[in-house]
Amino acid sequence: MTDRDEKDLRHIMQQLSEVPFRDDLKSRILDAAQESALPIAKANRRRRPASWYAGLVSGIAAACVVVGVGVGLYMGHPSLRQTSATESTVPFQPNAKAYGLAPTPLQIADVRIGTLPGDPTNSDVLANVTNTSDVPVHESDVFGVLSFTSSDASQADAENWLTFVNGPNETVQPHQTVVWGFHPTGSTLHKPSSTELAETPHLHFYASHLVPTASASQVWTKSPVKVSQLQVEPRVLYNNEQSVQIDAHLTNLSNQPFDLKTSRAVIWFTSTSDQSFLSLDSIRFMYHLTPEYADQNWPTVLAPGQSTDINFRVISDRQSDFFSRKVHVMLIQVPPGGF
Numbered sequence: 001m002t003d004r005d006e007k008d009l010r011h012i013m014q015q016l017s018e019v020p021f022r023d024d025l026k027s028r029i030l031d032a033a034q035e036s037a038l039p040i041a042k043a044n045r046r047r048r049p050a051s052w053y054a055g056l057v058s059g060i061a062a063a064c065v066v067v068g069v070g071v072g073l074y075m076g077h078p079s080l081r082q083t084s085a086t087e088s089t090v091p092f093q094p095n096a097k098a099y100g101l102a103p104t105p106l107q108i109a110d111v112r113i114g115t116l117p118g119d120p121t122n123s124d125v126l127a128n129v130t131n132t133s134d135v136p137v138h139e140s141d142v143f144g145v146l147s148f149t150s151s152d153a154s155q156a157d158a159e160n161w162l163t164f165v166n167g168p169n170e171t172v173q174p175h176q177t178v179v180w181g182f183h184p185t186g187s188t189l190h191k192p193s194s195t196e197l198a199e200t201p202h203l204h205f206y207a208s209h210l211v212p213t214a215s216a217s218q219v220w221t222k223s224p225v226k227v228s229q230l231q232v233e234p235r236v237l238y239n240n241e242q243s244v245q246i247d248a249h250l251t252n253l254s255n256q257p258f259d260l261k262t263s264r265a266v267i268w269f270t271s272t273s274d275q276s277f278l279s280l281d282s283i284r285f286m287y288h289l290t291p292e293y294a295d296q297n298w299p300t301v302l303a304p305g306q307s308t309d310i311n312f313r314v315i316s317d318r319q320s321d322f323f324s325r326k327v328h329v330m331l332i333q334v335p336p337g338g339f
Contacts, residue, residue, distance in 0.1 A: 088211065088212065088215075089209045089210060089211060090210045090211060090212060091210070092210060092276040092278060094276075094328075094330075096222070097221065097222050098213050098219050098220065098221045098222065099210055099213075099219065099220045099332075100210055100211045100212055100213040100214075100215065100216030100218075100219055101206040101207070101210070101211070101216050101217060101218045101219070101220065102206060102207035102209065102210070102211045102216060102217060103206065103207065103217040104137065104141070104142045104167075104205045104206060104207050105131055105132045105133035105135075105137060106129050106130070106131060106132075106137060106142060106167065106168075106172065106205045107129070107130045107131075107132050108127050108128070108129055108203055108204070108205065109127070109128045109129075109130070110126075110127060110128045111125065111126075111127040111201050111202065111203050112125070112126050112127070112201070113125060113126070113196075113197045113201065114126040114181070116181045116183060119183055120195035120196070121195075121196065122195075122196040122197060123183060123190075123195045123196060123197060124181050124182060124183050124184075124197075125146060125181065125182050125183075125184060125197070125201045125203070126179060126180065126181045127179070127180045127181075127203050128177055128178075128179060128180075129167075129168055129172065129177065129178050129179070129180045129205075130172075130175070130176070130177040131172040131173065131174055131175060131176055131177075132175070133174060134174045134175075135174060136171045136172065136173050136174065137167070137168075137171065137172045138171050139166055139167050139168060139169050139170075139171070139280060140208060140280045141167065141207065141208055142166075142167035142205045142206065142207060142208055143164060143165070143166065143167065143205070143206060143208050143277075143278060143280075143284075144164070144165040144166065144167060144203060144204060144205045144206070145162060145163070145164060145165070145203075145204050145206075145286065145339040146162065146163055146164075146165045146182060146184065146201060146202070146203050147159045147161065147162035147163075147201070147202045147338065147339055148160060148161045148162070148184075148186075148189055148197075148199040148200060148201055148202070149199060149200050149202065150199055150200075151198055151199055151200060159202075159334075159338050159339065160188065160199075160288075161184075161186050161188055161189055161199070162264070162286045162339060163184065163285060163286055164277070164284040164285060164286055165182050165203075166280065167180075167205055168180050180203075184197070185241075185315050202338075204339065206218070208278045208279070208280070209278065210278070218335055218339075219335065220266075220332045220333075220335065221332060221333045221335075222330065222331065222332060222333075223258070223262075223263040223331035223332060223333050224252065224253050224254035224256075224258060225250050225251065225252055225253065225258060225263070225302070225331050226250070226251040226253050227248050227249070227250060227329050227330065227331060228248070228249045228251070229247070229248065229249035229309075230246065230247065230248055230327050230328075230329060231246070231247040232244050232245070232246055232247075232322055232323065232327050233245045233246075233247065234323075235313060237318065239318075240317055240318050241315055241316070241317060241318060242315070242316060242317070242318050242320065242322075243313055243314065243315045243316075244313075244314060244322050245311050245312070245313050246267060246311060246312045246313075246314065246327060246329065247309065247310075247311045248265075248309070248310055248311065248312070248329055249307060249308075249309050250289075250302065250307060250308055250309075250310060250331075251302075251305070251306070251307040252302035252303065252304055252305060252306050252307075253305075254304060255304045256304060257301050257302065257303055257304065258301065258302045259300065259301050260289035260290050260299075260300045260301065260302070261288075261289070261290055261300060262333060262334055263289055263331045263332060263333050263334065264286055264287065264288060264289070264331070264332055264334060264339075265285075265286065265287040265288075265289055265312060265329055265330070265331055266284075266285075266286055266329070266330050266331075266332055267284065267285040267286070267287060267312060267314065267327070267328070267329050268282040268283065268284040268285070268327075268328050269282060269283040269284075269320075269322055269325035269326065269327050269328075270282050270325055270326050270328065271321070271324065271325050271326075277328075283316060283320055283322070283325065285312070285314045286339075287312045287314070289310065289331070292313075293313070296310075296311065298310050312329075
């Protein structure tokens with residue numbers, strides 16, 4: 001946005017003095033209008049996806065759109081959670097045996113490998129995301145799971161890499177389509193000696209609140225394994241990325257052998273006690289439980305009552321404040337049909 005555009009927008013705002021805009025809302029509208037004129041930003045390496053609008057408007061036209069959105073927000077536009085009239089929410093309980101996930105009105109199409117601005121060719125995952133509802137969907141309203149399956153037809157149904165992702169980082173207006181993008185890191189996903197992704201991506205979004213399991217679109221059930229003795233160790237700090245290792249002690253509490261391949265680890269770092277893996281402000285990951293590196297070694301099946309030490313190695317951006325946060329790890333069974 002140019003200085004002239006901003007002056008014109010402020011003039012329009014002055015003409016709307018009879019509308020009960022608060023000063024802070026006016027500032028937010030102006031800021032949002034300015035952001036809409038910025039070039040596309042590439043994906044944040046803190047596992048936070050980037051999105052951009054398929055079509056862009058500029059100048060006063062963009063300003064008028066933002067004014068309309070601002071009025072809706074001020075008048076108390078219902079949130080994604082509030083619009084689910086037939087759906088009751090339940091609080092996150094660390095000791096719950098299962099968690100009911102709710103669907104979102106974000107329809108996903110054309111999940112593909114592509115290129116975000118500034119990234120190597122074909123090193124990103126892109127998808128068209130459409131809000132099919134009559135209310136805006138904010139980034140904090142949803143979370144996603146991105147997974148990959150092998151390009152080998154004989155292993156096409158075997159998910160072999162997955163992670164949490166955020167929703168579009170711009171509010172998706174009713175019936176609007178945006179392009180979502182994410183830059184994954186994982187050596188198993190790439191072609192040999194290349195940055196190009198070589199596997200097939202899959203993307204699902206869920207609402208960032210829980211519902212009763214009886215009405216959930218998917219249920220994440222806890223595995224019969226106790227997780228204890230959590231410890232975070234620094235590993236690698238390179239350019240804009242850092243890696244930490246999360247040590248954990250697992251104990252099979254069931255009376256049956258437990259195959260680690262049947263479960264996934266949900267890992268999240270919180271700065272406040274009310275955050276969970278559903279929270280946008282958590283640093284969150286999903287991981288397999290079987291060894292992935294040559295120097296990792298532990299049994300993949302635990303007998304009843306057996307314990308073992310395992311570790312997870314996660315990568316995020318250099319600014320992630322791992323050591324000022326509390327780490328949480330829970331194990332969930334792979335749901336039927338995958339994540």
